[in-house]
Amino acid sequence: MKYKAYLVEENGGEFIGSxxxxxxxxxxxxxxxxxxxxxxxxxxxxxxxxxxxxVVRSYPFVPGVDVAGEIIESSSDExxxxxxxxxxxxxxxxxxxxxxxxxxxxxxxxxVKLPKNLSLFNAMCxxxxxxxxxxxxDKLMLGDVSNTLPILVSGATGxxxxxxxxLLSKLGYKVHAITGKPNENEMLTSIGATKIISRNDFMSxxxxxxxxxxxxxxxxxxxxxxxxxxxxxxxxxxVVSCCxxxxxxxxxxSVFPFILRGVQLSGVDSAESPINLxxxxxxxxxxxWSIDLSNQTKxxxxxxxxxxxxxxxxxxQIGRIVIEHGV
Ligand SMILES: NC(=O)c1ccc[n+]([C@@H]2O[C@H](COP(=O)([O-])OP(=O)(O)OC[C@H]3O[C@@H](n4cnc5c(N)ncnc54)[C@H](OP(=O)(O)O)[C@@H]3O)[C@@H](O)[C@H]2O)c1
Numbered sequence: 300m301k302y303k304a305y306l307v308e309e310n311g312g313e314f315i316g317s318x319x320x321x322x323x324x325x326x327x328x329x330x331x332x333x334x335x336x337x338x339x340x341x342x343x344x345x346x347x348x349x350x351x352x353x354v355v356r357s358y359p360f361v362p363g364v365d366v367a368g369e370i371i372e373s374s375s376d377e378x379x380x381x382x383x384x385x386x387x388x389x390x391x392x393x394x395x396x397x398x399x400x401x402x403x404x405x406x407x408x409x410x411v412k413l414p415k416n417l418s419l420f421n422a423m424c425x426x427x428x429x430x431x432x433x434x435x436x437d438k439l440m441l442g443d444v445s446n447t448l449p450i451l452v453s454g455a456t457g458x459x460x461x462x463x464x465x466l467l468s469k470l471g472y473k474v475h476a477i478t479g480k481p482n483e484n485e486m487l488t489s490i491g492a493t494k495i496i497s498r499n500d501f502m503s504x505x506x507x508x509x510x511x512x513x514x515x516x517x518x519x520x521x522x523x524x525x526x527x528x529x530x531x532x533x534x535x536x537x538v539v540s541c542c543x544x545x546x547x548x549x550x551x552x553s554v555f556p557f558i559l560r561g562v563q564l565s566g567v568d569s570a571e572s573p574i575n576l577x578x579x580x581x582x583x584x585x586x587x588w589s590i591d592l593s594n595q596t597k598x599x600x601x602x603x604x605x606x607x608x609x610x611x612x613x614x615x616q617i618g619r620i621v622i623e624h625g626v
Contacts, residue, residue: 303624304400305601307348309358314350318602321361324404331407332372333384336419338398339365339426340604340620341458342545345611347392348604356394363397363622364388364570365426366405367419375407383413385422385581387430388570399601401624411578417585423621424592425584428458431569433580433588435459435518435540436466438565442538444516449473449493451513451529454520454545456483456617463518465490465590475514477501477525483617490595498525507531508553512560516540523547531555533562542567545614598623 300323307316326332346354347362355362366386370378378384389409391397396404413422425433444450450467454460455476467474468491476492484495506527512534519526522544530539530552541564556562569577584590595618599607610616 302401304361305604307358307360307362309350316348316605323402326372326374328374329406330374330404331370331378331410333366333368333403333405334371335366335368335398335401335403335624337367337423338363338622339423340607340611340622341427342611344392345608348608354393361396361400362392363399364392365423366391366398366403367422377407383419384410385413386410387427399622408574411581414582414585420621424596424619425462427569428619429462429584430577430580431542431567432459432462432466433584434567434569434572435463435542438540438567439516439538442516442563444538446472448513448515448534449475450515451475451517453477453525453529454543455487455492456480457520458619459520459542461490461595461618464492466588469590486617502528509555509559521546523550526550527552530562530564534560536561538563538565540565540567592619595619596621600626
């Protein structure tokens with residue numbers, strides 16, 4: 300069986316992606332052959348497509364950490380052909396060919412049945428960004444976050460950030476959104492941000508060991524000094540969910556937020572989260588945490604992906620990009 304995929308090949312240290320026709324693998328024990336209907340674009344996919352170190356094991360390679368589609372062949376008792384499924388993270392799009400191809404061959408233990416009330420398209424409007432935002436929000440809920448002060452979200456126009464803003468607003472919290480895009484205030488307000496803070500303004504004051512306690516909790520997708528600043532402004536017993544590093548990997552903090560306010564820094568690695576947590580979060584997103592992402596999502600064909608990859612790498616992407624196969 301032949302299928303089309305966006306294959307990235309290495310040529311003299313340069314990484315070039317193009318649409319190629321590939322042979323589908325034979326079904327192996329414990330695996331599923333899935334016809335991919337939709338995938339989505341995440342920051343990690345852009346890194347995989349451009350040969351960034353430490354993301355993809357070896358090239359040629361098909362990126363795409365997110366998959367939504369239908370089972371064609373199954374060697375698992377849990378799934379039968381025709382089941383609609385979602386798969387995100389683990390080694391998909393890193394060591395296993397991913398959702399930028401029309402067929403994937405995945406271990407069944409990485410795959411979740413599509414919950415009722417969620418379409419394959421909506422699942423990919425969320426994708427890894429959505430499941431990550433949901434896990435960040437879940438960490439805040441586990442910390443029993445108070446509603447007296449607002450919650451701060453960084454990288455607010457990005458995939459994870461915009462879904463976190465939307466979700467927290469849906470759950471009844473006041474959300475302050477930090478962004479580097481001054482023209483996107485309207486979009487951020489439309490998804491529930493109650494105040495928009497310019498990234499430059501936020502970072503303009505020097506970092507203090509302990510700043511005024513202005514926020515009950517925070518979701519940080521940026522890392523670096525932005526994370527340090529956010530931690531210093533969290534009130535007693537607040538939680539900071541930390542999931543990203545687009546703004547830098549290293550940060551400096553004093554111990555005071557932790558020992559004088561009991562602030563918790565809670566890391567999220569949604570790719571490797573246990574499958575039962577993913578099932579729980581997908582069910583929440585399909586039901587009590589259901590949000591409409593259609594205004595935050597642009598749908599593209601696999602032929603148009605390069606443009607979108609460049610935008611995400613330059614920090615210019617807004618909301619979510621869904622890739623539709625077979626059109
Ligand atoms: N740990 C996990 O499980 C997990 C899962 C998914 C993603 N991630 C990570 O989370 C981060 C966000 O992913 P994403 O898919 O949401 O990416 P994205 O769509 O590109 O969003 C990132 C946003 O961060 C802001 N930003 C970009 N460059 C920046 C810079 N130099 N300094 C400060 N802010 C900057 C921009 O928003 P504004 O212009 O609005 O500020 C940008 O839209 C990435 O680091 C990604 O690797 C982690």
